[in-house]
Amino acid sequence: MKRFLVFLAALAPLVPPVFGDEALSPWGVGSCYSNNRSAADNARWIPQMEEIGLHSYRTPHTDWGALETTPGQWKWEALDQQMDYLTQHGMNFGGTLIGTPKWNTKDRPGSLPVNNIEGWSAYVSAVVGHAKGRIQRWEVWNEPPNFTGKNQKPADYAKIVASAYDAAKAADPSCLIGLAAKSAHINYLEQVIQAGAKDHFDFITLHPYEILNGVVEDAGTESVFLHIVPTLRKMLAAQDPAKANVPVIFTELGCDAKKGLDVQANALVKAYVMGIAEGVACIEWFEGRDGDSGPMGLLDGKGNPRPSYEAMKHLIEHLGQHPKYLGWILLNDRHYAFAFQGAKTTALVTWAHTPEANAVQFGKAVQIVSVTSGESRTAKDLTLTTAPALVLDAPEDLLKKAAANKDKPVPWDGDYSKAQSVSLTMGEQHAERGLHTLSGESLAKAVVVYGGAARAGNVPGGNVFVVDPEFLSYTTTPIEIEVVVRRNEANDNSGFKLVYESRTGFKTAGGWYTVPDNKEWHTQKWRIDDPQFVNYWGYNFSLVSDGNVYNKYYLQSVTVRKLEK
Known part of the structure; x- marks a missing residue:
């Protein structure tokens, strides 16, 4: 068995995704506005994230208008306090370059500041320089073309990205700039790259809520989710080959708790498992605690943990801070199972492809863990449902088959790659x-x-x-x-x-x-x-x-x- 585990480890990535000198864990979290304006806001919920091993955080409050309240007048105290607080609680955080301050009369509020590139570049230079050594990765704007002007085009965002890239690199040559899009809007990213953002980014951020919804609603669309990164890389290879393999972060992804608390927890498990499998560097779950964006949190509005919080805890506990993805297999030739070298042993995360329950025989005793409760039992079989289960110390033959599939696409009821x-x-x-x-x-x-x-x-x-x-x-x-x-x-x-x-x-x-x-x-x-x-x-x-x-x-x-x- 020991020799076989060495073989599996050799197939897995030797190191986690790296941003410069920074190794990023896939387990991340983000926040709405009302829970992220200051260190005091963060104090209401960050300790509970730290408690379960969440250490990747999207961004402190770096909005242009909050930092440069009047032209040339910078207020750094709140940001410094927030960065200090996040650091004290073990958070590895990025930053967001965004905002059109009220005094910027050249641009309409809420629009990309394309008419004041000089002011935008000065903001980027100032905040990146101020946070040098503390924030390395900076995403440009929040899910464009959302939160941009009504008539603004991909070319407008390209101008913002290119100018931010130049200003940021001048202030901190080691910083990394992220190209962003709403949902999984790869068409938009293609247009932005063609319009002038080519070679002006180091990673990409997406918010694929809608694709996850298909999985949540048992539409069987796991394959669509698993193709987000491969499809993105096809576009990059065609439009900007030098950037074809840049890291990808889902800086927002979540599930409304109104769909059901267990549904939200199941969605979280599937999102992280499939995200890691397709090569997402980090998923920053939206959000840590309920705030101004609806019941999306791992914690409710009073700070009480939801089942999704427990699911995150147990995933991190069993898969470790930097899970090594080993491959996939279809149990009973039908049901998804993803293999990992976990914190202590191998682990399969599996669920039924359709809502109908289905029994799987393992041929040996395995440890089956409930991802939400953490309770475990020993059994030779498992009745699969759409709720994910964690199988520890899975049979070697399943792990070998999973390893052989690692670089193959997960099929969706057949191979249609050559179909007409x-x-x-x-x-x-x-x-x-x-x-x-x-x-x-x-x-x-x-x-x-x-x-x-x-x-x-x-x-x-x-x-x-x-x-x-x-x-x-x-x-x-x-x-x-x-x-x-x-x-x-x-x-x-x-x-x-x-x-x-x-x-x-x-x-x-x-x-x-x-x-x-x-x-x-x-x-x-x-x-x-x-x-x-x-x-x-x-x-x-x-x-x-x-x-x-x-x-x-x-x-x-x-x-x-x-x-x-």
Whole structure:
């Protein structure tokens, strides 16, 4: 066994992701505004983060307007106190370059300060120079194009990034600059790089809430989450090859506790496990304690721990500060399991691919740990559900298979990397062949019409589609999308438009399509020459109706085909 563990360790990364001289743990946390204005705000919850081993923190309050309250007048006391406090509690923190102060009359409040680049550069130089030796990594703005001017374009953000990069490097040559985007908006990042940010960043930050939501809601979209970083790297290799392998941080990611406390905890486990597996350097969970952004915290508004807090604690306890990812395996050829060299022994984190429970036999006694309660038991089998379980000292044959898969993409019900088409058949004969909906497999099977040959077009998530990322992601290839539809039994007027991900964001293909009647099935096709599927909202295309008026149609099948250029 000892020799085998040495073999597994050799397959894993030898060192954790490194920022300059700084090794960053994947276990991170962030905060809303009201819990992060000062050291006093942090004191309400940071000690509880430290207690469970959380040491990576997004940012103290470094807003331009808070530091330079009037032109040339700098107030550093609050920031210094906050950095001192975070340091005392073992936090490794970055910084955020952001803000348009009220005195900057050249730019509208809340917009990128493109009309005052001189003032922006002076702010960047001052704060980076002041924090030199304490803050190394600086992300530029918060999830653009959010929190930018109404009509501001990627080129405007590119100007802000390039000027920040130059000013920051002059003030502290060892600092690192982060290019940012909302969600997993890789299309936007591509445009920013093309507009002037090329070679002006050292890492990238994303906030893929929407993609995680598909996992949370049991839509089976784990593969989409696992392709965030690979898809990003495809774009970087094409647009800025020198930066193709820069570190990636999810500086925000979370789950609303209103979805259910256990749901939030399960989401946290899956996000960290899959994030580490795909090479995310750090996930800074949003957030530590409830504040002004809804019930998203590991702690509630009174400071009481939620199950997600306990889940974070037990993950860190068993996987260690710098987990070594060993690979993946599908238990029973179906269910996700990710292997790690943990703090003391090997560990598998696993859950069911679909909501139906499924029994797995290990062939030997293993230790099974509840990630939320920390309770453990010894057993030879495990009934998998969508709630993750931690299996310690897993059988060697499973670990060997996981290690062999380490550099392979995790499949989504089959290998579609070389397919020329993917399709989805509705109804009782429901079949997803590389094409899926956000309604989830179970709901898709449950809501059927026309004798079981179709599904209603108003099923939640049933008109929102995701292609297998191995079939098509980022690369712009001409495609044809075909749908087979008919009106409902009452022959109500119905129709939709096809909206898809393109290089410039979501676009409508053609115009409005009215379903002719309910007498027979009708086939409608669209040729699309500029798709760029990156799942920045967690899906690739949708059939959009106006409210509930025109969605009274039934879908029999949907097909996506690659065409010759």
